Amino acid sequence: MDKEKNQRCACGQLQRATRAITQFYDRRLRPAGIRTSQYSMLNNIKRAGELSVGELGAMLRMDHSTAVRNVSVLRKMGLVETTPGRDARRKMVTLSAQGRLKLDEAHPYWEKAQSSIEKGLKADLLISLSMILDRLQELADEE
Amino acid sequence: MDKEKNQRCACGQLQRATRAITQFYDRRLRPAGIRTSQYSMLNNIKRAGELSVGELGAMLRMDHSTAVRNVSVLRKMGLVETTPGRDARRKMVTLSAQGRLKLDEAHPYWEKAQSSIEKGLKADLLISLSMILDRLQELADEE
């Protein structure tokens, strides 16, 4: 199959690879009952301790409305709690006790998926990937 | 902001970067009235000439059901046509005349987005990215 000409589009390449990798991680996280995207959000919330919906979205480069809805799902699952901020416009998000447990429960499954990738990709390539993706995100900010 | 510890998760990194880059391309493709994902699909259909929904999904590493629905959207937009295959289980997809025009219309917008990225990222890094993404997709196939 003609793999060459297909792949000048950086965006198409990324989307396709992300589908493949997301499927890979999601299937491995499935016993824990959460998806990779949820795992990422929970992790970011944990590290921040407390942060607003908007801050969370910015950190993950999601549209605000996407962050609102994703937080809403996590709240319905009982994994996060939300409280009005001192600034009443803001809604602050924290992990619930259940959310902390869920992260712990999911961690070994994530670790297994992650180490499969790390084993299959040379360490320097993984570092290159991080660097390139960071650079791409900077480029996406321009103008 | 603590950017380090965040980013051991290859999947989370990819998802985040893909959100950023997709926003970048989609905004630039907007005048043409299609999204990057649709542009990718149309391009693949054009190159194949004619292919089944399943083949298209496999090529793009989408779940079958996703391919079905995405083709359905393109069909409603009048950009592709579908016909039953010789094997009556299969649904064959081809570009419509309108679809070919739409691809031509979108191309300059895509080209501009793409060259912004290519200008901002050294050529060797772009090649590295392709290589790493291909490798990741191979890894995602294992077991």
Add this chain to the structure above:
DNA sequence: CGATAATATATGTATATACACAATTGATCC
């Protein structure tokens, strides 16, 4: 040839994503 297995597409359900716009609250500036 008929029953069974394999293959391809379709549908129900749920999350993920972003844009446009609305609503509320806070900040700024005469």
Add this chain to the structure above:
DNA sequence: GGATCAATTGTGTATATACATATATTATCG
């Protein structure tokens, strides 16, 4: 201090995504 502007979240709408399951068609095997 009140009007205006900015910031934050929420909602309506549409596409994107995948799993489970159903349906239809082809292939296989006895």
